[in-house]
Amino acid sequence: MARRKTKIKFFTIADYEEEERWLEEEHRNGWRLVKLIPPVFFIFEETKPEDYIYKLDYKNKEMPNDYFQMFKDYGWEYCGYSLGWNHFRKAASQVRAEEEGEIFSDDESKLDMIKYLMLTRLLPLLIIFFAVLVPGIGRLRLTEGFIVILSFIIYVLAGVLYIYVFVRVGLRLWQMRNKINNKS
Known part of the structure; x- marks a missing residue:
């Protein structure tokens, strides 16, 4: 073997x-x-x-x-x-x-895959972000002790990381899409 x-x-x-x-x-x-x-x-x-x-x-x-x-x-x-x-x-x-x-016969097929990636991966992440993280930060009160402060810090750090990844991935996919569109 x-x-x-x-x-x-x-x-x-x-x-x-x-x-x-x-x-x-x-x-x-x-x-x-x-x-x-x-x-x-x-x-x-x-x-x-x-x-x-x-x-x-x-x-x-x-x-x-x-x-x-x-x-x-x-x-x-x-x-x-x-x-x-x-x-x-x-x-x-x-x-x-x-x-x-190449596995894609034309630029349109590549564009379709990038669009599909955006719809099935990025859009759900954006929905989760606005449905969970943003309201979670708003519900925390900084005056209720250490656990709340720690929770607030974790929420903020998760939010910043989430935004960074979302923007980085979104921009890369957008650039790939534009590169293919400009080539055509």
């Missing part, structure tokens, strides 16, 4: 291209992705160092068999699923034209 290693790495939903490049680099270094354990565990198996292309497709739901068959028909190997992302790979030697190294 080949040696295995587990790596812990965190990627936001807007970092999927960086995740693809990281997986490609691991494969070039002789480590092939064999399993994903959400949210941050990647299990690799030692293999011959080869040039592979990794691509991620966000679906956030169970897909029918014909979805996977379509990828297989185009030479893509399914690697696994994690938090809405389907991971695929293909040997770079199988790619003869640039579009064969």
